[in-house]
Amino acid sequence: MAETPTQDLVLAAMAGLETTWAFSAFNPSIFTIQHFAASSDQIRKGYIYGTVFSLGFAGFVSYLMWRTGSRLAWMPVAVAALLSVAFMVVYEEAMRSPT
Numbered sequence: 001m002a003e004t005p006t007q008d009l010v011l012a013a014m015a016g017l018e019t020t021w022a023f024s025a026f027n028p029s030i031f032t033i034q035h036f037a038a039s040s041d042q043i044r045k046g047y048i049y050g051t052v053f054s055l056g057f058a059g060f061v062s063y064l065m066w067r068t069g070s071r072l073a074w075m076p077v078a079v080a081a082l083l084s085v086a087f088m089v090v091y092e093e094a095m096r097s098p099t
Contacts, residue, residue, distance in 0.1 A: 008065065008072040015061035016079025019054035023087045026050040033094040040095050047091055051084040 027046040058080035066073035 008070050012072055012075030012079055015058050015076035016083060018057050019080045019083040022050040022054040023047060030094045034098050043091060043095060047088055054080045054084055
């Protein structure tokens with residue numbers, strides 16, 4: 001898709017970072033989880049939706065990169081997966097330690 005590996009890396013990072021948007025769209029903030037009663041099931045549902053959306057988007061970008069011959073086409077999915085796991089850990093910790 002891009003002419004240089006640097007452009008591929010930036011595209012992969014940007015696609016993977018859409019995970020942050022997806023999680024903020026489908027979940028309340030960490031502050032809200034810790035300070036107000038929230039259903040764990042609803043929060044878990046939100047991060048499942050966020051993960052599915054972000055991996056789907058990253059998968060689409062990876063496919064486009066692969067179709068144009070990029071050797072780094074796997075990176076958007078990898079970044080999105082790692083960030084999704086990180087967000088799940090943060091949300092689980094917030095649910096375990098309300099203030």
